[in-house]
Amino acid sequence: MAHIQLNNELPGIVGLLHYSPETAKPLNDLAEVLLVQENSLTRGEREMIASSVSYWNDCHFCHSSHGAAAANLLKQPVSFLTEIKKGFPGTEISPKMCALLNIAKHVQQGGKNVTEEDIRKAREAGAVDKEIHDTVLIAAAFCMYNRYVDGLATWAPKEDEAFMPMGQMLAERGYRATTP
Amino acid sequence: MPHINVDKNLPGIRSLMAFSPETATPMGELANLLLRTNEGMSMADRELIAAHVSYLNDCFYCQQSHGAIAVCYLDGNHDLVEQVKRDYTHAAISDKLKALLVIAGSVQKGGKHVTPNQIENAKNLGATDRDIHDTVLIAAAFCMFNRYVDGLAANTPTDLSTYPLRAKQVAEKGYGNHIFSSKQPVPENEKI
Numbered sequence: 001m002a003h004i005q006l007n008n009e010l011p012g013i014v015g016l017l018h019y020s021p022e023t024a025k026p027l028n029d030l031a032e033v034l035l036v037q038e039n040s041l042t043r044g045e046r047e048m049i050a051s052s053v054s055y056w057n058d059c060h061f062c063h064s065s066h067g068a069a070a071a072n073l074l075k076q077p078v079s080f081l082t083e084i085k086k087g088f089p090g091t092e093i094s095p096k097m098c099a100l101l102n103i104a105k106h107v108q109q110g111g112k113n114v115t116e117e118d119i120r121k122a123r124e125a126g127a128v129d130k131e132i133h134d135t136v137l138i139a140a141a142f143c144m145y146n147r148y149v150d151g152l153a154t155w156a157p158k159e160d161e162a163f164m165p166m167g168q169m170l171a172e173r174g175y176r177a178t179t180p
Numbered sequence: 181m182p183h184i185n186v187d188k189n190l191p192g193i194r195s196l197m198a199f200s201p202e203t204a205t206p207m208g209e210l211a212n213l214l215l216r217t218n219e220g221m222s223m224a225d226r227e228l229i230a231a232h233v234s235y236l237n238d239c240f241y242c243q244q245s246h247g248a249i250a251v252c253y254l255d256g257n258h259d260l261v262e263q264v265k266r267d268y269t270h271a272a273i274s275d276k277l278k279a280l281l282v283i284a285g286s287v288q289k290g291g292k293h294v295t296p297n298q299i300e301n302a303k304n305l306g307a308t309d310r311d312i313h314d315t316v317l318i319a320a321a322f323c324m325f326n327r328y329v330d331g332l333a334a335n336t337p338t339d340l341s342t343y344p345l346r347a348k349q350v351a352e353k354g355y356g357n358h359i360f361s362s363k364q365p366v367p368e369n370e371k372i
Contacts, residue, residue, distance in 0.1 A: 003299045004309035020313060023213050029206035037202070058292060103331075111239065111330025119183045129184040133200055133332065136183075140327035147320035150291025151283075152313065 003153045012061030012156050013149050014178065021180040027145070031175040034138050035069075041131055043171070044073035045097055046138060049104050051084045053139045056108045059146035061156035068160075068167025081160045096125040100135040107139035183333045190360055191337050191346075192241035193329050198360040207325075211355035214318050220311045224253035225277050226318060228264045229284045233319045235265040236288045239326035241336040246322075248347035276305040280315045287319035341367055 006019045017024035035046050047070035054062035064081055071080040083091055093101075099122035106113035114136070122132055157163065170178075186195040197204035215226045227250035234242035247261045254260060263271040268281050279302035286293035294316070302312060329336075337343070345365035349358075 003294065003296070004312050016313075020317075023210060023317060026206035026209035026213065030203060030210070033202050033206065057290065107327050107331040110237065111327040111332075114183065114331045114333070116183075129199075133184055133196070136331040137200070137203060137328055140324040140331060143327055144320040144324035147287050147291040147323055148317055151287040151294045151316040151320060152291075153294070 001153065002155070003151075006154075012065065012154050013145060015154050016148060016152060017178065018180045024179050028175045028179045030141060031145075034134060034141060036174040039130075039134065040128070041097075041100075041134065042073070044070050045100075046134070047073060048084065048088075048097075049101060049135060049138050050142050051081075052087075052101060053104055053108050053142040054146050055085050056105065057143060057146040057150075059142075059150050061149050061154065062142065062146050064156070064160060064163040065166050065170065068163040069170040070167070071164070072167045072171040078160050078164055081163070094125070096122065096127050096131075099125045100127060100131065103132065103135050104139035107136050108143060111140070181333065182335060183331075186332075186334070187360075188335065190335070190364065191342070192245065192334050193325060194360040194364075195334055196328060196332060197357065201357060204357055204360070208356040208359075210321060214314060214321060216354045220308055221277075221280070221314060222253070224250055225273075225280075226314070227253060228261065228268075228273070228277070229281060229315060229318050230322050231261060231265050232268065232281055233284055233288050233322040234326050236285060237323065237326040237330075239322075239330050241329050241334065242322065242326050244340065244343045245346065248343040249350050251344070252347050252351035274305075276302065276307055276311075279305045280307060280311060283312065283315050284319035287316055288323060291320075339367075 002015065006015045008015050008018050010018055017027065035050060036043060039046065047066050051063050051066035051070055054066060063084065067081040067084045070084070071078065074080070103114055103118050103122060106118055119132060182195065184199065186199045190198055197207070215230060216223060227246050231243050231246040231250055234246055243265060247265060250261045251258050260271060264273060268278055283294055283298050283302060286298060299312060345367065349365060
């Protein structure tokens with residue numbers, strides 16, 4: 001049960017967005033710019049970063065919903081959610097994406113954990129300023145969304161399969177569409 | 181030195197917002213909604229939570245900036261702000277705010293650290309659902325802002341006298357893109 005009376009039965013952050021529609025707007029606008037808008041990183045890659053950070057933060061709802069969005073965008077089956085948890089052992093990941101995931105991991109641990117070396121490796125793999133900026137902000141933003149969702153103890157479906165329709169909806173309609 | 185090429189004349193998050201105005205806009209809106217209202221919790225209480233979480237995240241720029249904004253709302257009571265940042269248990273603040281700071285401290289560690297006991301205690305001391313919601317989201321948002329600033333190694337002024345000048349801008353006009361698009365305040369002794 002959630003820590004506060006949400007007056008709705010919606011899962012995860014969706015219940016919170018409906019409880020507080022004023023803050024829902026900038027929260028969704030930020031997700032839309034970071035995860036949906038045209039960018040040199042594909043939408044699938046950005047959702048992989050979002051889902052990975054959420055898994056590292058132990059946020060089941062965010063890991064699964066953004067994992068499902070990534071699976072939909074990358075035409076992967078539901079097992080892709082497990083692949084994200086394991087760090088993509090069976091997925092072909094570009095060296096640039098690998099370096100950006102490493103930066104995201106360090107952001108998740110704390111901003112100061114990002115080293116000059118992390119940035120140098122990303123640049124050597126071809127990452128430009130905007131990609132480094134966006135990776136850091138996606139990782140940072142999910143350190144917010146994850147805490148919002150779990151800090152208020154929202155509920156979430158258990159099974160990975162249950163998230164696939166949500167992933168499809170996010171892939172097709174983006175985040176602004178979910179603003180109440 | 182910042183990890184990416186940003187305007188060297190802008191400090192902290194201001195330089196990052198100028199680098200990426202599209203993401204700056206929703207971040208500024210969120211900050212205004214969470215920190216610029218006296219509904220339930222005062223603006224001073226909200227900034228104290230922001231400063232405390234930034235202190236726990238060891239983000240020098242954010243804890244100094246939001247501490248200085250709290251000082252503006254607390255008639256210059258710098259000592260109180262410093263005490264809340266470091267050890268609020270002995271600070272002259274309400275028990276309700278102390279209970280909310282406990283929740284904020286748990287959120288900083290991770291969402292699942294918030295316990296039903298902490299929530300019940302805050303409610304018994306008069307916290308409403310809205311107060312608890314806002315506390316959790318303020319603490320969560322600063323886990324973002326702090327990581328954004330330090331994760332990109334944004335410029336952090338070490339001259340503490342510059343923070344109250346920028347704080348005054350926010351206390352007067354709120355958050356938003358004006359904090360990087362308008363002229364940055366200059367200390368009296370550096371004015372030409």
